[in-house]
Amino acid sequence: MSGFSAVKNLIYRSSNNFRKLILKYFSNFSTLNSLKEMSAVNMSTLTREDIKAFLNSFDTVLTDCDGVTWLDDRPLKGASATLQQLRDLGKKVFYVTNNSTKTRDEFVTKCSNLGFKASADEIISTAYLTACYMSDLGFKKKAYIVGSTGLTRELDSVGIRHSDIGPDPLRSSLAAFVNQEFHRDPEVGAVVVGFDEHFNYIKMLRAATYLNDPDCIFIATNTDERFPMRSDLVVPGTGSIVAAVEACAGRPAFKIGKPSSYIRDVIVKRHNVDPKRTLMIGDRGNTDILLGTRCGFQTLLVLTGVSSLEDVNEWKKSDNKDIRGCVPDYYLESLGDLLPLIS
Known part of the structure; x- marks a missing residue:
């Protein structure tokens, strides 16, 4: 193995951060300057030795x-x-x-249906991570949920109480809702925002009102802007919902997912x-x-x-x-x- 190949293999085995330190250190050396090209390497061009x-x-x-x-x-x-x-x-x-819309068990079923081997312990979903995070906090109050059943069922599994989910339409006028119909739940101590196909102005109002209390915990499952699609159709993701709630709440959420x-x-x-x-x-x-x-x-x-x-x-x-x-x-x-x- 040449000296250059040996250095390449050392870097392949290194952590991402260490690799970047090496590239920065040698940035002025003509021989090793080409190692910068290791950033976004096409794996199909690697040798068998490199793959090993x-x-x-x-x-x-x-x-x-x-x-x-x-x-x-x-x-x-x-x-x-x-x-x-x-x-x-x-x-x-x-x-x-x-994806916060499914429980780990539902993901296992989907994996099986599509030909992938998986167990619940191998699923790291944002619904599961949210339940882990709130459990680790020792959260004992009630959560207001903008989300779906995957999120609420994972919270149920660790004993965290939460609001109902589903449609929450404006049934009369906004003035009537604000002045007569809306009653703040005093038990709510957290707002959790995930993907919610029923998200609307009323849910945003409820979430922002609870978050007006600085002691209310604000959690977002993820910030993906859109879903990957096979066409030019844009399907907004959880990130668009989170951004709306953050804007009216006037503060950022703690992000759980990638x-x-x-x-x-x-x-x-x-x-x-x-x-x-x-x-x-x-x-x-x-x-x-x-x-x-x-x-x-x-x-x-x-x-x-x-x-x-x-x-x-x-x-x-x-x-x-x-x-x-x-x-x-x-x-x-x-x-x-x-x-x-x-x-």
Whole structure:
């Protein structure tokens, strides 16, 4: 092995943060300046020796779901076989999703229906993470929920009381609602915002009113702006709802899902995962990949969901730390394209 190859392999085995320190230190050296190109490397161009070093550098795989393993209810080609091959190589696999609409058991059922192996312990969803966070806080009051059944059922599982969910329409005039119909629940001590297809002005009013109390806890499951779609249709995500509530509440929410590093705390505490030997696979730079950057994971972007290679090239030019943090270590067209490389 040449000296240059040896250095490359050392960096492959290093944590994301250490790798970036090396690149910064050697930025003025002509020979090692090319190592900057290791940022967003096309994995299909790596040698067998490089792939072997890559596989030896992690024990745990965290994979996003929608846009990586499936789109809606359609499994993506080769994704299931790739994850099974990683399991066969001795890797732990966790599904890490910002989707708060399902419980872990419902995700297990979806995985099974689409041909993916999974257990409840391998599902890290934002509904589950929210329940973990509120349980760890020792929260004993009641939560006002902007969300769906996945969120409320996970809260039920840890004994956290909450408001009802579903439609909450304006039945008369706004003036009548404000002056006569709205009664603040004195037991509410937290507002939790997740995806809610019934979100409206009344729910925003209720949430902001509770949050006017500075002691009321404000939690958002995630901030994904939109859902990955197979067409040009834009389906707004939880982030649009969170932004609306934050605007009228006048304060930011504590974000549970990707790219919040709270996920790292949970997987380390509850699943004994070593961040330095973890690979994050995702389709979105500002959630999946930024999570990996912040937590010291290796990162692999697949181009079957939200982010594109054009996005990556733009992020590379930025001096903003968080935007630059969206640049993955590696990329592939799809998760299925990893299978022939590791078989």
